[in-house]
Amino acid sequence: MSLKRKAMGTDSEGLTKQQIRSKILSRLKIQKEEDRDRKSNIVKQKLFRRAVFKRAKAVMFYVSFDGEVNTQDMIKEAYRLGKIVAVPVCKNDRITIRPCLLRDGAKVQKGPYGICEPAVKKYVKLEDLDLVIVPGVAFDKEGNRLGRGRGCYDHFLKKIPFDIPSIGLAFDFQILPRIPATATDIKIGEVIFA
Numbered sequence: 001m002s003l004k005r006k007a008m009g010t011d012s013e014g015l016t017k018q019q020i021r022s023k024i025l026s027r028l029k030i031q032k033e034e035d036r037d038r039k040s041n042i043v044k045q046k047l048f049r050r051a052v053f054k055r056a057k058a059v060m061f062y063v064s065f066d067g068e069v070n071t072q073d074m075i076k077e078a079y080r081l082g083k084i085v086a087v088p089v090c091k092n093d094r095i096t097i098r099p100c101l102l103r104d105g106a107k108v109q110k111g112p113y114g115i116c117e118p119a120v121k122k123y124v125k126l127e128d129l130d131l132v133i134v135p136g137v138a139f140d141k142e143g144n145r146l147g148r149g150r151g152c153y154d155h156f157l158k159k160i161p162f163d164i165p166s167i168g169l170a171f172d173f174q175i176l177p178r179i180p181a182t183a184t185d186i187k188i189g190e191v192i193f194a
Helices: 017-030 033-049 051-055 072-080 152-159
Strands: 058-060 084-090 097-101 108-110 116-118 131-134 138-140 166-170 190-193
Touching: 017 138, 033 051, 033 072, 033 166, 033 190, 072 084, 084 116, 084 152, 097 116, 097 152, 131 152, 138 166
Parallel strands: 058 084, 058 131, 131 166, 166 190
Antiparallel strands: 084 097, 108 116
């Protein structure tokens, strides 16, 4: 759904980023697994119908964890469609993200934040990506994104070429009327949610 759609979810007025983050992360943890799976499948269907996704040859997904919209089925389906799949890998400074090729059936290991990443690293140039799928704790209708507070994705999104689209994936309760944003926060192009 486009960001122009009326925002739903938690009332964020007057809350700090940390308060919003805490509230939404709690909701992610308590969401029933069957609801998470059902909504993740709806998000997947919406994403895969988008022209920008259909055209994309190389897609950078995130590897879902901790209650996020599940990307595992999306990644498997992207392979089936013949797409090149990249996923984020955190470098030693724990802030810098680099897109890394994730081959079908490749061995994975836990990275610095406990998120799975390819055991064998083959990095993808930013300009070779056609689409970046972005995680977030919360989003608003202006394209503002609230992450987990480390700034990794803001740092990364600043570096990708301007013509590479970015799409956030979320559950309906992660879409807020407004998220407090600063000059270092990078907006995304669209959010798909269910």
